[in-house]
Amino acid sequence: MTVAIEMGQTTAGAAAAMDLEELLATRLLVQGNSGSGKSHLLRRLLEQSAPWVQQAIIDPEGDFVTLAERFGHLVIEAEDHTERGLQVAGERARLHRVSTVLNLEGLDAENQMRRAAAFLGGMFDVDRDHWYPMLVVVDEAQLFAPAVAGEVSDEARKLSLGAMTNLMCRGRKRGLAGIIATQRLAKLAKNVAAEASNFLMGRTFLDIDMARAADLLGMERRQAEAFRDLERGQFMALGPALSRRPLRLNIGPTDTSPRNSTPRLLPLPEATLEDARAVILAAPPPDASRPQRRPAPDLLEQLRAAKAATPEIRPETVEVPVSAEELAERRERVDRTLRAVLAEPDAGFRAIGVLYQEFVVRCRIEGLGSAVPDLNEFRRMLTHARAGLGTDLAEDDAWQDVSLRASILPDDMQGVFMMIARAAKEGWPCPGDAAIARAYGSHSLRRAQRLLGYMEEQGLIVCQLDGGGRRIVTLVELAWATAPGDPNGDDLPAEQVASAASA
């Protein structure tokens, strides 16, 4: 059986495939300057081969943790474990044949090297009975196998270079197929690069890297000049698993995206900050205690549970108010006042300014004169209330994540996003256009549709229609999806109405 991994298309338009069995018997080196598309290429390769073969990814930037959601990789936060713990984890991952992402984000160079070495060592040293084939991907390989000594200790460098040399030179017999990517070939230890027999060469600017690439590929240096003209996502392929002659190809799209994607341009907030100087330059709050570290969980347990692994959410620091009771009581009265304002017929369609004035008056009547939320706070509360959200959600970790995502949208869209998010979280039917328009303070159904389109463009949601023309909205990254809902249905699903009423 041969398994062909589709990497993309040749510049002539033919499918460009990689022979997985051949790859497992050899090794692959990917090089290209920053932004040439190496990590994208690795992701494509990992996604396409995930159903066929076990994988381990040494991930210095935490780029690949998003593979977990779709493909069930176990994410190991290297920060949380000792070297010994990671070595054992490497062994166990092979024993149990679980695909893993070793997230080294946040560690200094010395610790990245030590921990990657420990994990690779564990995989390498496993008993002969467990030498099943697997792909071992190392992104930014020059960090782990540097050509020259850097500022890290000699010991760390020796450990890491040793592990990388083992992977690339002696790994094959043990079933480990090394796939390494680097920005700068000239910065990668020569003996590690030299073992690769498959190459994907991306855009390269520096002469010294080009010369190294030409030497490795057995090309004339003049020929290697072509690497300068490659576009992002374009690579020159050569090797037994790829092509017998240098072949230019475009890497195809991926299903998942890196967690740290390129920043997008976002509209600036519409409301102007009344006193920018006072807000920005206010005295810093007293040093909040650092978030408590989660205790390191037992790795074997984790490995067993790996298939059910869900994305991790770090605990947030919670500021404890000085007089919690008093605040809670005041908050309750403010909430009650807001509900009263919103209970007015047509409240959903009145301008925020008008609603706010009425709210302020009622607050004064309630004796809340000094504690009236300002307009921005009012906007936020309104957003929540219109989305039918109770305060219980504020405690929910996954929900914090939703609020964070919502914050990239203009204020007045956040409520709609959260209303949909709520439906998706609970698996309720997707709200109809009329309900969406109302939450946006509008009668226009077209506007509701445009709103969804905008959120989709921002990469927050994906909208689909099922066979019956009913709409399903999926929240990107969280992978929560609404049940199918009729876009022309004239009101919120019953569950959401009930929840809004009790909010």
Ligand SMILES: Nc1ncnc2c1ncn2[C@@H]1O[C@H](COP(=O)(O)OP(=O)(O)OP(=O)(O)O)[C@@H](O)[C@H]1O
């Ligand atoms: N084939 C492709 N199709 C579409 N987008 C791509 C493709 N290749 C890369 N990109 C996009 O280009 C940007 C840079 O790609 P990528 O992060 O893979 O570069 P890189 O070579 O890993 O850079 P670095 O060395 O800085 O990590 C990313 O936003 C990525 O999504």
Ligand SMILES: [Mg+2]
């Ligand atoms: Mg990269």
